[in-house]
Amino acid sequence: xxxxxxxxxxxxxxxxxxxxxxGLLAVTAGVMxxxxxxxxxxxxxxxxxxxxxxxxxxxRVLRELRAPVVLLTLLFGFQALLAGTGWAEAAxxxxxxxxxxxxxTLVTLTTRVADMIDLFERVFGLLRPLGVNPAKLALxxxxxxxxxxxxxxxxxxxxxxxxxxxxxxxxxxLFVPLLVKIFTMADDLAAALEARxxxxxxxxx
Amino acid sequence: MIEFCSVTHAYxxxxxxxxxxxxxxxxxxxxxxxxxxGKSTLARLLxxxxxxxxGSVTVDGLDTRTDGRAVRRKVGxxxxxxxxxxxxxxxxxxxxxxxxARKIPKEEIAxxxxxxxxxxxxxxxxxxxxxxxxxxxxxxLAIAGVLVLEPDHVVFDEPTTLLDLRNRRRxxxxxxxxxxxxxxxxxxxxxxxxxxxxxxxxxxxxxxxAPPAVAVPAYVERLS
Amino acid sequence: xxxxxxxxxxxxxxxxLAGLGMAPPIPLGFLPVPxxxxxxxxxxxxxxLGAKRGGLAVLLxxxxxxxxxxxxxxxxxxxGVLMGPTGGFVLAFPVGAxxxxxxxxxxxxxxxxxxxxxxxxxxxxxxxxxxxxxxLSLVAGLPLEKAALGSLAFVPGDLVKAGVAAVAAxxxxxxxxxxxxxx
Numbered sequence: 001x002x003x004x005x006x007x008x009x010x011x012x013x014x015x016x017x018x019x020x021x022x023g024l025l026a027v028t029a030g031v032m033x034x035x036x037x038x039x040x041x042x043x044x045x046x047x048x049x050x051x052x053x054x055x056x057x058x059x060r061v062l063r064e065l066r067a068p069v070v071l072l073t074l075l076f077g078f079q080a081l082l083a084g085t086g087w088a089e090a091a092x093x094x095x096x097x098x099x100x101x102x103x104x105t106l107v108t109l110t111t112r113v114a115d116m117i118d119l120f121e122r123v124f125g126l127l128r129p130l131g132v133n134p135a136k137l138a139l140x141x142x143x144x145x146x147x148x149x150x151x152x153x154x155x156x157x158x159x160x161x162x163x164x165x166x167x168x169x170x171x172x173x174l175f176v177p178l179l180v181k182i183f184t185m186a187d188d189l190a191a192a193l194e195a196r197x198x199x200x201x202x203x204x205x
Numbered sequence: 206m207i208e209f210c211s212v213t214h215a216y217x218x219x220x221x222x223x224x225x226x227x228x229x230x231x232x233x234x235x236x237x238x239x240x241x242x243g244k245s246t247l248a249r250l251l252x253x254x255x256x257x258x259x260g261s262v263t264v265d266g267l268d269t270r271t272d273g274r275a276v277r278r279k280v281g282x283x284x285x286x287x288x289x290x291x292x293x294x295x296x297x298x299x300x301x302x303x304x305x306a307r308k309i310p311k312e313e314i315a316x317x318x319x320x321x322x323x324x325x326x327x328x329x330x331x332x333x334x335x336x337x338x339x340x341x342x343x344x345x346l347a348i349a350g351v352l353v354l355e356p357d358h359v360v361f362d363e364p365t366t367l368l369d370l371r372n373r374r375r376x377x378x379x380x381x382x383x384x385x386x387x388x389x390x391x392x393x394x395x396x397x398x399x400x401x402x403x404x405x406x407x408x409x410x411x412x413x414x415a416p417p418a419v420a421v422p423a424y425v426e427r428l429s
Numbered sequence: 430x431x432x433x434x435x436x437x438x439x440x441x442x443x444x445x446l447a448g449l450g451m452a453p454p455i456p457l458g459f460l461p462v463p464x465x466x467x468x469x470x471x472x473x474x475x476x477x478l479g480a481k482r483g484g485l486a487v488l489l490x491x492x493x494x495x496x497x498x499x500x501x502x503x504x505x506x507x508x509g510v511l512m513g514p515t516g517g518f519v520l521a522f523p524v525g526a527x528x529x530x531x532x533x534x535x536x537x538x539x540x541x542x543x544x545x546x547x548x549x550x551x552x553x554x555x556x557x558x559x560x561x562x563x564x565l566s567l568v569a570g571l572p573l574e575k576a577a578l579g580s581l582a583f584v585p586g587d588l589v590k591a592g593v594a595a596v597a598a599x600x601x602x603x604x605x606x607x608x609x610x611x612x
Contacts, residue, residue, distance in 0.1 A: 152447065
């Protein structure tokens, strides 16, 4: 399954996922604690530096950023025009998050989905004493990726049936066969997993 | 050898199979029967996916009720719809799934996956997502995922029902070439003509049990 | 402990959520904004799978979004979306499914669509907004009440979705394919 990852030969791409996510968390905490616009300015500069270092096409990065930036600008305009007060605080908040969203987007564009999922598994592994089983989580994530094209196809069929009949009120009725099918598929898939030797009581890796 | 001893099976109060007793020792056994005859249930009893509500099923002396795990190692199962059998995103990962569940060392998994993909003509799809394959290729992938585990017996539940003619041929050839013993639940009369034994199931009972030359015409007659 | 079937069901519902995001938005004549069906999946997961499995299913979905799969409506995904102005709504999805499930297990175990509608409104709408609005307020530097006001435009659509989810969930329960929700 293709993620948003954009391959380039850069040091930023080669940094481990854990370093990038940990760094993002640290920068976020820093930006939120630094007073005024200082945090936003530093994070913004860091973001632009990393953008250059990662050799990503600027147009593509901007496209990822467009939706949140447009929304933030609208909200800010709304705030400044209608409320009249507090716009300086709002400007700082918007600048902070614009910079953080840029950094976060860079993390996503430079990290493979598989590496990110590995990281999640390791993080959830820390919760093992609480009864969390990272192997099960990993299996569920892989199963989900496998089923997405199947379910996307099924949803498309439901939407086509809806359009073909021209009914808007019976959307619920159209989803029922799909949901029932999911439950019967679950029976078969569970049987298939166990037929191939999967044991749900197995806690190891 | 797979042995059924006075097997009955019911879902709640709906009886599906009643008092079946037989021993399967032949290399190729077919189970024929119409919709609702109980043949899918019978197939799932063969490897312990279901345990009978009455009587017992044993595989090489192992009871499916008490040794389910060991039985599933001995008996591979191929489902009718490969979409519910392929569980991981890429071809390679999916074939490796059962091997990983058995905690086989990585190098050996890689070797066996390569061999299985080569044998079933799937090598060029190795790193591709399974959902991009055709129906027939998916069925071959599902079969590869079972055979890579080297079971002693393989059960097929209507393996050709959803396939077009060409892919049906490929699957039939694959089954024909299996070194293992195979039990095939099917409507596909052509496929079973060179089998050793055919059981015909009707309303949860065996109504014919003979070589195909005898059992298949009897089945066709009952249908008409 | 989660059975094999539970694992599969969670994965299937997570995939359903992704599939719903890929479908084009449904235009409804009387609403200004077309509704995306994704939060419908959140409510369905809670109502049909219960608190634990429903919440887990939606968590899987959010993890895959965070991992960089473009599964949110409009083909968006990645950590950036989660940190952006609407990120709070997405992060609240798993909690919303969990609460929907919790309420369904207590108050709507049958196939009564009205009771199911109530659980979907509380879990799938109120809880999700309770997560989304403070986040929006923080990100955009808006006072809380303004952020809430701005989100009001989406409430009618979400109520319609709660209705759809309730009717569909009731019908699925009548179909008798569900295992006991409490098991």
